[in-house]
Amino acid sequence: MLKNLDIPQLIDVYVLPWGINLVMATLVFVIGRLISKFVVSITRKIMVRAGMDDILVNFIASIISAVLQLVVIIAALNKLGVDTTSLIAVLGAAGLAVGLALKDSLSNFAAGVMLIIFRPIKTGDFVEAAGISGTVEHINIFSSVFRTGDNKEIIVPNGNIYSGVITNYSARDTRRIDMVIGIGYEDNIKQAKDIICEILDAEDRLLKDPAYAVTLADLADCSVNINVRPWVKSGDYWAVRADFLESVKTKFDKAGVSIPYPQMDVRVVKS
Numbered sequence: 001m002l003k004n005l006d007i008p009q010l011i012d013v014y015v016l017p018w019g020i021n022l023v024m025a026t027l028v029f030v031i032g033r034l035i036s037k038f039v040v041s042i043t044r045k046i047m048v049r050a051g052m053d054d055i056l057v058n059f060i061a062s063i064i065s066a067v068l069q070l071v072v073i074i075a076a077l078n079k080l081g082v083d084t085t086s087l088i089a090v091l092g093a094a095g096l097a098v099g100l101a102l103k104d105s106l107s108n109f110a111a112g113v114m115l116i117i118f119r120p121i122k123t124g125d126f127v128e129a130a131g132i133s134g135t136v137e138h139i140n141i142f143s144s145v146f147r148t149g150d151n152k153e154i155i156v157p158n159g160n161i162y163s164g165v166i167t168n169y170s171a172r173d174t175r176r177i178d179m180v181i182g183i184g185y186e187d188n189i190k191q192a193k194d195i196i197c198e199i200l201d202a203e204d205r206l207l208k209d210p211a212y213a214v215t216l217a218d219l220a221d222c223s224v225n226i227n228v229r230p231w232v233k234s235g236d237y238w239a240v241r242a243d244f245l246e247s248v249k250t251k252f253d254k255a256g257v258s259i260p261y262p263q264m265d266v267r268v269v270k271s
Helices: 007-049 054-079 085-101 103-118 158-162 189-201 234-255
Strands: 126-129 132-139 143-147 153-157 174-176 179-183 213-219 224-229 231-233
Touching: 007 054, 054 103, 103 132, 103 143, 103 153, 103 158, 132 153, 143 158, 153 158, 174 234, 179 189, 179 234, 189 213, 189 224, 189 234, 231 234
Parallel strands: none
Antiparallel strands: 126 132, 132 143, 143 153, 174 231, 179 224, 213 224
């Protein structure tokens, strides 16, 4: 058939249409790339102004950029005359297979996004989550890094953190120390409460508002229990608690107030 066509006809039938398609495909590719870069730039600025974490901003921007570039390439191939239906089907099947293979990773990624957006925990917080108690050092896309009290580094998948209960001990500026002090049934309750109040009044790190509370809690099997509820700044919690317990033991010993412990009386009956 080509032999029956002269050069002008050959140009009109084949070269010119292909040339036009090539030019159109090139324009679609170039303009599409410019538009995708503009969209990514605007999206990045919006996320930065919203105060989103830099890690999340970069990750989302990379995903948007990759998706837009793929759309541009498919559109350019379509303008070039390439049948993209089968290509889209192959990409869809590949995406489904990858999604199923990376199910756990995608779950951790989604949890990481939620942690970064809603910030139930942040770097520097002392938290209890996923069975781990420690200070949050890093919150990454797929996992978070905790530092325990004995200076161990523990990496926890974000899915385990977000799917469970999170206790953030650093979320508030103040905390209440909940302690139960037991005394013997033969001891004077008023004397014990006076000693406790004396120790609390001498502690400069306690907050005046809310005021501390010292109340009778329970008549237990082996002791009379007294609730002690002082308020402190979150950073002083452990130091104040330790100092208070030490002072209570020392002053109770001097005053002759006993701190009972569980006991069992065993009677042997001879038949």
